[in-house]
Structures are given as structure tokens and as C-alpha cells.
Amino acid sequence: MKLIAILVILFAVYATLLVPFTQHLQTKPFLEKVGYVPEPLVVKMLAFDQRHAVAAGLIFRVLIYYGTLVEKKRITTTPPDDSSMRAILSVTSRLDPYNMDTYYFAQSLVWDEVKVRETIKLLEYGMRFRDWDFYLPFFAGFNYAFFLKDYKAAATHYTTAARLTGSDLFSRLASRYMYESGQTELAIGYLDAMIKSSRNEAIKKSFETRRSALLEVRRIEMARDRYREQFGRLPALLGELFDQGLLTRPVIDPYGGVFYIESDGTVRSTSKFAGRTENND
Amino acid sequence: MISILTATIKGVLRDKVFHGILFIACLFLFIPVASTFSLRQVVQLAVTLSLSLISFLLLLLAVFLGGTSLWKDMDRRYTHSVLGGTPVSRTSYLLGKFSGVSLFIIMTALLLGIIGFAAIWSTSIVYPPDRPLLWLNILCAVFFDSLKYILLVAVAFLLSTVSTSFFLPIFGTIATFLAGSATQEVYDYFQTEQGMQLPAGIKSTALFFYYLLPNFSAFDLKANAIYSIPLDSGGLLLTFVYTVVYVAILLTSASLLFVKRELL
Numbered sequence: 394m395k396l397i398a399i400l401v402i403l404f405a406v407y408a409t410l411l412v413p414f415t416q417h418l419q420t421k422p423f424l425e426k427v428g429y430v431p432e433p434l435v436v437k438m439l440a441f442d443q444r445h446a447v448a449a450g451l452i453f454r455v456l457i458y459y460g461t462l463v464e465k466k467r468i469t470t471t472p473p474d475d476s477s478m479r480a481i482l483s484v485t486s487r488l489d490p491y492n493m494d495t496y497y498f499a500q501s502l503v504w505d506e507v508k509v510r511e512t513i514k515l516l517e518y519g520m521r522f523r524d525w526d527f528y529l530p531f532f533a534g535f536n537y538a539f540f541l542k543d544y545k546a547a548a549t550h551y552t553t554a555a556r557l558t559g560s561d562l563f564s565r566l567a568s569r570y571m572y573e574s575g576q577t578e579l580a581i582g583y584l585d586a587m588i589k590s591s592r593n594e595a596i597k598k599s600f601e602t603r604r605s606a607l608l609e610v611r612r613i614e615m616a617r618d619r620y621r622e623q624f625g626r627l628p629a630l631l632g633e634l635f636d637q638g639l640l641t642r643p644v645i646d647p648y649g650g651v652f653y654i655e656s657d658g659t660v661r662s663t664s665k666f667a668g669r670t671e672n673n674d
Numbered sequence: 675m676i677s678i679l680t681a682t683i684k685g686v687l688r689d690k691v692f693h694g695i696l697f698i699a700c701l702f703l704f705i706p707v708a709s710t711f712s713l714r715q716v717v718q719l720a721v722t723l724s725l726s727l728i729s730f731l732l733l734l735l736a737v738f739l740g741g742t743s744l745w746k747d748m749d750r751r752y753t754h755s756v757l758g759g760t761p762v763s764r765t766s767y768l769l770g771k772f773s774g775v776s777l778f779i780i781m782t783a784l785l786l787g788i789i790g791f792a793a794i795w796s797t798s799i800v801y802p803p804d805r806p807l808l809w810l811n812i813l814c815a816v817f818f819d820s821l822k823y824i825l826l827v828a829v830a831f832l833l834s835t836v837s838t839s840f841f842l843p844i845f846g847t848i849a850t851f852l853a854g855s856a857t858q859e860v861y862d863y864f865q866t867e868q869g870m871q872l873p874a875g876i877k878s879t880a881l882f883f884y885y886l887l888p889n890f891s892a893f894d895l896k897a898n899a900i901y902s903i904p905l906d907s908g909g910l911l912l913t914f915v916y917t918v919v920y921v922a923i924l925l926t927s928a929s930l931l932f933v934k935r936e937l938l
Contacts, residue, residue: 434859435864437859438855438856438859438860441852441855441856441890442729442819442822442855442890442891442894442896443726443729443730444894445722445726445897446722446726447927449712449719449722449723452713453711456711456713466742489897491897491900491901491903492715492718493713493714493715493718494712494713494714494715497714498713499714523901525805526804547929591713592710592713592714592716593713596713631709640902648789
């Protein structure tokens with residue numbers, strides 16, 4: 394009887410402990426959750442003949458982490474641990490260089506110049522193995538043109554994508570990139586294609602958020618162009634577009650930033666289209 | 675030898691290790707669902723998980739059956755009564771036991787392969803892959819995995835002939851598997867600029883073990899199976915011949931040691 398009472402008490406203590414314990418585990422930083430991932434060579438040796446499964450497992454953990462942030466809409470307040478996620482993707486690409494999930498997810502994280510160079514490197518590494526896959530040159534071509542304005546490199550990759558698909562769509566895209574026109578529109582088109590082909594809800598949502606942001610940029614750009622036509626100069630402030638009635642609805646950055654117009658007319662946001670920290674608010 | 679082979683298979687079927695492994699094989703049922711977590715390669719993930727599970731289960735069988743089969747008979751003095759009361763030679767007995775365990779590994783690989791194929795096929799129906807699946811590649815991956823574990827069983831048998839407890843056969847086999855799976859990576863590392871700068875002593879020691887230990891990386895055809903990459907028939911033939919020669923060396927050595935062993 395005494396033992397049963399002790400057991401009941403222990404179960405009660407355990408049940409009380411479960412909630413804070415689970416919360417503690419949920420709020421653990423990404424690196425603590427996933428743990429330190431050693432150099433690819435070491436992981437490769439430790440994985441023995443299971444390196445494909447280990448790579449799939451690591452990608453899965455990164456996806457769960459990223460997916461939780463996106464699903465719970467915590468991405469605007471808690472920036473994802475981008476460098477750790479990229480370090481793991483770098484390891485998975487070495488463990489299983491054929492695994493498309495690595496490249497697809499790495500590409501979905503790109504939205505600034507710093508990350509784009511790393512991602513291009515990863516994609517070009519993957520192209521050595523997945524030589525049948527048009528997605529990798531398609532991604533690399535887009536990154537070169539849109540972020541780095543390197544139209545020559547973009548055209549080379551789009552030519553490869555055109556050769557692999559047998560479609561002239563990529564050749565046409567390459568030639569459009571050469572003219573450096575309609576960048577935002579092209580990015581929206583790229584995101585539309587990505588959303589259509591995306592199976593993972595978290596990734597899909599992140600693309601949709603990015604597209605919403607770009608649609609707002611496009612709206613401001615169109616108003617800016619009309620302003621330039623009317624007044625023969627660029628607006629100094631975004632407010633001028635509202636004052637002249639060229640913008641009616643408020644422009645909202647889904648990343649929580651504030652839009653502004655640079656002196657050369659480029660539309661930017663203070664969020665840089667990345668999750669902002671609470672300190673930045 | 676045939677009677678020893680049959681008795682070995684019957685013994686394995688009664689073994690609890692085998693039942694435990696069958697229980698773990700239930701995990702195949704979850705593969706189609708687990709594969710949907712992939713972003714862009716659902717079927718490829720199904721192939722990855724199926725082959726990994728098959729490989730893992732065969733590893734357990736090779737270590738536990740290979741490591742305990744001969745030792746258990748010696749420990750129970752069954753070997754002594756069989757070899758003393760019948761005209762069966764020690765070499766025939768050893769080869770019979772080895773053939774029994776090896777045949778059982780091939781049969782299990784076949785069974786697990788069929789279940790794995792079903793899991794992959796059902797996944798590919800719901801999520802058609804970008805590249806067509808090459809079933810022959812998947813079959814080759816399972817077959818060469820079986821060969822790898824048969825080679826490991828031969829290692830376990832060699833260790834059993836010199837051991838007085840099950841520790842050496844079991845842990846020695848595991849250690850051989852770990853080392854044999856990593857030697858190619860180490861060898862490749864020594865070919866890099868960084869590896870070239872290492873002391874000559876370390877390099878020659880590593881090279882010695884590289885040639886001495888079985889090289890299991892040659893049996894890994896998972897990338898070919900998962901991503902439908904064409905197989906190199908010449909390489910496959912070489913690997914097959916390598917297995918036959920290596921197993922023959924191990925069994926001959928095991929037989930020599932077993933003949934001289936005191937069984938009482």
C-alpha cells in the first residue's frame with residue numbers, strides 16, 4: 394500500500410514536470426537541439442553505410458526546426474539560426490551529394506547577397522552529381538541574375554537548364570535577364586513556380602510570404618514609375634506616392650519592416666525580407 | 675555438410691535474435707508515411723529508408739548469428755558430440771555452419787527485399803518520381819549488401835575459432851565492420867593535400883589496415899539504387915570476386931585454427 398502511494402506521488406510529480414520540461418525542450422536553441430555536427434569527413438566515417446539515411450535525418454531535423462518557426466509564425470520574432478542550418482546543409486551535401494532536399498531547402502533560405510554566394514557554391518557542387526536535374530542550374534541562374542547581377546553566369550546556367558529540359562523557356566529567361574528589366578516581376582514569377590512545385594507546407598508558406606512582400610514592392614515600383622512620368626524625377630519619400638494618390642492602400646511588409654525608396658529609386662524594406670529580432674522592433 | 679547446414683537454419687529459425695529482428699522489420703510499414711517528409715524526393719527517401727533498414731537488420735543478423743552460432747555449439751559441447759560421434763570432419767562442420775548462416779542471410783535479404791520493394795512501389799504510385807526507378811539497381815544494392823554481411827559472418831567465424839567466449843566474436847565483428855566501413859574514407863583522405871602532410875608512419879599503418887581489413891565501401895550501391903545512377907558492371911564483378919577470395923581466405927584460416935582447437 395505504501396509503495397502504491399509512493400508510486401502515485403511519483404506519477405503526479407512526473408505529470409507536473411512534463412509541461413515545463415516539454416517547454417524547455419521546445420525553446421532550446423537550434424544548435425543545442427540538433428547538436429554539434431562535426432566535419433563532413435568525420436560524419437561520413439561515423440555513418441558507415443548509412444550516410445544517405447543520416448543525411449536524410451539531418452535534413453529532416455532542420456526542416457522540423459524551420460517548419461515549427463514558420464507554422465507558429467514565430468519567424469518574425471525569432472530569426473532562424475541561419476548559419477547553423479547552412480552548416481548542416483553543407484554536411485548533408487557531402488554525405489549525400491545527390492539529395493535534392495539539401496539544395497531545395499538551401500535555395501528556399503536565400504534572400505540576400507551574403508547567403509546567395511554560399512548557396513550558389515552549394516548548387517554548383519550539387520550540379521557535379523545531379524547532372525540530369527534542371528532545378529540546380531535554374532536556381533543558380535536566378536541567384537546570379539537577381540542577387541549578383543551577373544547576367545553572363547546566369548545565362549550560362551539557364552542555357553544548361555534549357556539543354557536539360559529541352560525547353561526554350563530558360564533561354565528566354567536568360568535573354569530577359571540580360572536586359573536587367575523587370576527584376577521584381579521575374580522574382581515573382583520564380584516564386585510562383587516554386588510555390589506550385591512545393592510540397593512542404595512550411596517552405597510553401599515562406600515562399601508565399603516572400604511573394605507577398607515582392608507584390609508590395611512591385612506595387613510601389615509601379616507607383617514610383619508613374620510619379621517619375623508625371624514629375625520628371627524620383628520621389629524622395631514613400632509618402633509622396635500617397636500624397637499624389639498614386640498609392641492608396643497602405644503597403645505592408647509581411648516581414649514586419651517598413652518600406653522606403655533609395656536615392657536611385659530602388660524600393661527596399663528595413664526588414665531586408667528576413668525575420669527581424671525583437672531588439673530591432 | 676548438408677545436414678549441418680539444415681540444422682543451422684532450423685536452429686536460427688528457433689533463435690530469439692531472429693524473432694527480434696522480425697519485430698524490427700515491422701518498421702517497413704512506416705516507410706511510405708515517413709517518406710512524405712521529404713521536400714523533393716519522396717520515392718528516393720523511401721528507397722533510402724528501405725535499404726538502410728535492410729542493411730541494419732542484416733548487420734544485426736551477421737553479428738549475432740555469425741558471432742554466436744559456432745561459439746554457442748562449442749560452449750554447449752554440441753560440437754564435441756557431433757564431431758566425436760559422426761564421420762563429419764571439422765572443416766565440413768565449419769563450412770556447413772557458415773553455409774547455413776550465409777544462406778539464411780540471403781533468404782532474409784530476399785524476404786526483406788520483397789517487403790522493401792512493396793514499400794517503395796506503393797510510395798512511387800502515390801508520388802511518381804522525377805526519374806524512373808531502376809529496380810535492378812535496387813536489387814543489386816540488396817544483393818551486394820547480403821554479400822557484405824556474408825563476408826562479415828566469415829570474419830565472425832574466424833574470430834569464433836580462436837575465442838573462448840562470445841566477446842571476441844561479437845565485438846571483434848562489430849569493430850571489423852566499423853573499421854572496414856571507414857577505411858576507404860581514410861584512404862581517400864590520405865590522397866588529399868592535407869593527408870599528404872601526415873607522418874609517413876601513420877600513413878603506412880593506415881595503408882596496412884586498408885589492405886588487410888575487408889573494404890565494405892565497395893558493397894555500398896545505395897546511391898545507384900536511390901538516384902537511378904547506372905551501375906558499373908566491371909566494378910560489380912570485381913567486388914564479387916573480391917568477396918569470394920576474401921571469404922575463402924577467412925574460412926581457410928578459420929578451418930586451420932578450428933582443426934587444431936581443443937574442443938573439450
